[in-house]
Amino acid sequence: MKSNNEKNPGISRRTFLYSLGALALSGCDGGISAPVTPGSRATSRVSTSGITLAHVANGAADVATSGAFAHPGLLHTQADFDRMAQKVAAQASPWYDCWNVLIANSHARLSWSPRPQVEVDRGGSGAQNYPVLYGDIAAAYASALRWKITGDTAYADKAVQIMNAWSSTLQILGGDSNVDLAAGIYGYEFANAGEIMRGYSGWAAADFAAFQTMMRDIFYPINVDFLNRHNNTDITHYWANWDLCNMASIMAIGVLCDDHTLFDQAVNYYIDGAGNGAIAQAVYYMHPGYLGQWQETGRDQGHNTLGIALGGAICEMAWNQGIDLYGYDNNRFLAGAEYVAKSNLVQADGTYLTVPYVSYTNVDVTQPGFSTASQGTIRPCWALVYNHYVNRKGLAAPWSTKFALAIQPEGGGGNYGTASGGFDQLGYGTLTCTRDAVTPATAPSGLTAFPSAGQVVLSWWGVAGGTSYNVKRASSSGGSYTTVASGIADPLTYTDNPSAGTWYYVVSAQTATGESSNSAEVVAVTALQLHTYLTFDEASGTSAADATGNGHTGTLIGGATRAAGHSRNAVSLDGSSGYVSLPGNVVADISDFTIAAWVFWNGGNAWARIFDFGAGTGRYLFLTPKSSSGLMRFAITTNGGHGERAINGNVALPTGQWAHVAVTLSGTTATLYLNGNVIGGSTDMVFAPWRVGPAAQNWIGRSQYSGDPYFHGSIDDFRIYRGAMSTDQITALVQGS
Template sequence: MNHSDTSKLPSEDLETERLRLNRRQFMAHAVAFMSLTMVGCRDLIEITSPDGASADGSNSLNSGSSGCRIADSISPDIEARTSFLHPGLLNTAADFERMRQKIDEGAEPWASGWAALTSSYAYSLSQPLRPTEEVTRPGNVASMIIDMQQTYAYALVWKITGDTRYGDKAVEYLDAWSSTMTSLTGNADRFLASGLYGCQWACAGEIMRTYDGWSPEGLARFQGMLSDIFLPMCRQFLREHNGTEWTKITNYWANWDLANMCGMLAIGVFCDDAEAYNEAIEYFTSGRGNGAIDHAVQFVHPGHLGQWQESARDQGHTTLGIALIGCFCEMAWNQGDDLYSHRNNRVLAAAEYVAAMNHRLPSGEFPELPFAPFRNVHGTSGEISGIGRPHGRAFWEVIYNHYVNRLGLSAPWVSRMVERHRPEGISRGGGDQPAFGTLTFSSGSPSGDTPPSGLTARIIDGAVRLDWWGSAFAEHYDVQRSVSTCEGYRTVATLGADETRTYTDNPGDGTWYYRITASTAQETLVSHEVAMVTMPGELIFHLPLDEGSGTHAADATGRTGGATLKGSASWGAGHDGLPCLDLPGADDACVKLPPNLLKDVSDVTIAVWVRVPSTPPRNSWLFSFGHNDVSYFGCRANQRHDTWADSMRCEITKNTSDYTSGIIHSHRFHPQQWLGNPDGTFDSGASKVGQWVHIAMTLKGRLGLLYINGEATNSGEDMPMAPFQLDDTPQNWLGRATNGWDPLFRGRLQDFRIYNRALSATEISHLANG
């Protein structure tokens, strides 16, 4: 559907479309205004000669855009919903009208999708009905799965053709189950059933809610079955994870969360339960479990390839996760909430990775993909799993339709999956996700004028790495660089359309601006987004912590509004004769830092002066950045390293506080002394208690270093996760952990600095001695 043409939409879908457009226009205008204010761009319109050369001779092509803007990777907030549009789960009224029209025309791929439905067992009107009072998984759940699929198929046929025989059959099934079923039980798998089947029952009911042959009593009874049996189980799992919420939350892989997120959201819409819907959306954006988007996509590799959380488990569950997250985002989209674009199209990043992982090349091999090892309660995952590879799950159309057909983006690996699995049909006894996606999700051909987008530029291992989303019809891409925001761009690299959309540049010191162009058979499309990078990196946050009074600590860089002292945090005497921050280790004493300080930061240096009156409490933190106790980055002042010795420890993880993806330990020290002998032996002369100590940690590429008083004491030589992988970090602190329950740090702090590069050993030494 072209979002700029709403003239042919039914009234209920017209309102949905207006919601989307208004929100997007507001965000685009706001970002453009703020960006131009920051960079002071004067001339937004690029003047080019017929051959594309600008007045200064550079290759600066005009896409017809009225301007350029600094790329912004912050995801807009999703507002809480109070009412719903119907029908509005997997399909809208406009979708069904399109299906009717395309089937009548015999157009592809709708004709093939319709044939997949009408040739399936679920099309038959003579199938037996199997309502069951007590459903168990494992156990007799297969009867419900078959009837559920049958009902959904009947509902589709009625909605598309108007044939009341199928409408009556769908109602017969809905009424039979709602008047019979009383419970859903079993082992832990019962929570898979609550989400997987609660979602699909709701989708069938949503299609039928306008059928005159379904009595108000029948509709209310079916809504009651979902609200009373399925919804509480979905909610219970997402809140408690079968009793493991605060012990081993990563025991449950991404698809467990996603199944129940889908169930809660779908039931919320069908039953007009805004609380359930909003809770599901909130979990998607900020949940603790593996199904939340920040955890489901464990790592973002070059070219916006998103490593899925279950990639090392097996491919059946991995592809199920993509099917479920596609279903979830489509239902939200039809209510006017765009989760597809969240975190720079993170869902597409995951889908492309999983699709590539399950595509067998003509050689018989699979594409070579990056993989970052990680740990959870199941152990260490070191490589992509070969179990079930390649997997034949057919639910790629929903992802393809949104990103390629609606938005005009390039999704080469997903496109291959669509070609391989068309038309998406149904398998008897399956039922993990809705069927017939070719028929229900296809919306036409993509736009050919979508420029590259989603450009990110990060300093990684001392160089600039660029990643972007491509255009559907691109034949090649040009990476362009300039010293000005909106003009003077020169091509520094050209990539073919089949190459991974990433490029690493070494431009030298200075401030540089990047953009991407895509060349199609008809025209050259210039991205409206510009990425700015200052090399070799900058001081991006600096708290001198020398105010001496009040509760505000100023950011000397001027980039943020500074920090706020909390609780009994106060001021004392610093190491250089100036005041410093004094944290007593009690009464909620800490410093609240601005959110998202490490957004888009890869290489990093964090440095601070520290003085402790005694050995810091175990698990107290000098600084921390993150979302909660599952996803964080920081430095513990004191952590038990093994049975006999403690250590200072810098760590980063997206899994849980017990299983980190990267760790740097300082030299071990005696439990009663802080920063004592490197070998852990007791020596009061080696103690730094009561002294000012300069502490710094750096991360460059995958190498982490920890410095004490300007000297490197230890390293983490293979840290696959960089701070930007944490995405948003609303919980940023000095003197406390992101979880809120670890002990507070006791001591004094001064001159806290963050650089978006790894300082050299010489530079660290200068900080420590300056």
């Protein structure tokens, strides 16, 4: 992995997070099922107790675990080892095939001699001796596996010898910024070896404590410092894998050391950290059919596939402690895995399948297309993905399944058998992860439906063994349903073309035993529908009622008062502290939209906001009366300022007078209006409000960026619609309001 700096108990914790994902998919009152994700944080934020589902969904609290950890409880549990031992003893395929790969590896032999170092360096001008460390880790892990599967204590003693040698010798990890990779990758791997051995009677308590101290005092400080500071770079500078490996290390050390603070840090960063390794950024863009474009897709496929290996390790370690990160945000990790697997699995004729792609921009680069560099890279990560989703959960994961079966039995310790690569993974997944299949899911799950330019785009997760899928539509909730499409096999998506109205959808699967039950129902609105309407006509008080009855009440904050408006009253904002706050997630279930208002601007510096809805400086949509160019600008992003898709108006917002502003989105076409006239547009607006995700900071008159000025002036008749108004409808709105 190259340096980024190169140019080129109650309810179970698992049930809790699964429920959080289910809440996001329960069907909304206006069209789509949108991801629910807590707000951004650095790992230094202390976890709180008394956590509730609503708190997490609105970003108000961290996930906080408590009670005893399961041991062994990282990548493998005792039940896993019991299964491995039974399958190997029975010489059952494919477990026994992978066992033979393990025992043939030089790292799994009793002749291995550890080579502990006082200092290990990765990067910089000094000696690059980190291969000595990862070689010994591979040997410790392989020996630990051999002991747990056969009971041969000679291998247990070998693993303990290696770990004691390092814990009594290592004092520092050094080098340049690549030390962050060393601390992350080798940290989570070494902690896993230690976790396997912790119950061995031949490992003296003092020696185990010394190993824990090494992990906590030498590896962890580098891990947590990286996630908190990213070496003082722009948050988009480092690729997802840098975050992921450090999250994995923190999580593993937390379990090894029975420290919930560390474990919770990793879980919370995965859920909604600011960096690219947090799952909302790692799976950068969700294409129809739940093909989740991984953040490093435009870089190269070697790094892209590593993301799946690291993300899978995090999910499995969390799962074994009762946290379902696999299922979080409607199986967002699986979407990323399926995308990466599909695009890297070589076909019989030596070619690769194509996958959809949207351009990606960070502080350093713009990547306009899918990178074929290192395409076809094989890493021993697919057995874990396949066996969790298919053989543990009963879902369909066709591309991860094909990849896993194509490369088994894979090795480890730098010798993956049919797989290539180094020591970034522990390997042997066919042996350690393969499990007998459970009964398939009874119906497709995770159905979403969102309007796009008058159409409805549906996506869903299939069932293990499903051969095709049927899409059904009704005009009222609960049916009766009419089948509008059948025989859908891959990808699992369908675009419907209903007339304007409110439509209800379900999906069923065809299996070898017949048709499955229907999925949960979702609703999509293809007619123009008023979603939020703030007239600001109240004579006093801090509440601004939502005239639609949808409960999207605004709250006047700071220097926000009442004043004469374009029609009756308006809210007057003082340009210093005044703004209006709307409820959390107010636009999280909206795709196509119209946002319109009457605005009286007193003028001022650039980057004030007419509105700004978001979750901080990484994910938002806003309209400013004046950008640095002096012109109006609308933008939306899921990757901070560098990733904004924007409309730059061609005129300035006038000052000292009432003006009507509006912005619409229909599919990928966005249009900006001033007084009913088009002043700018874009046909490449691939983001919609639901892609921003849940947002607790939904403001009229205030920016997500603390350094931006507050709006100075008055705002009246603030409206949000589902659906994009036409130019004629915007004109009529201006004339009639």
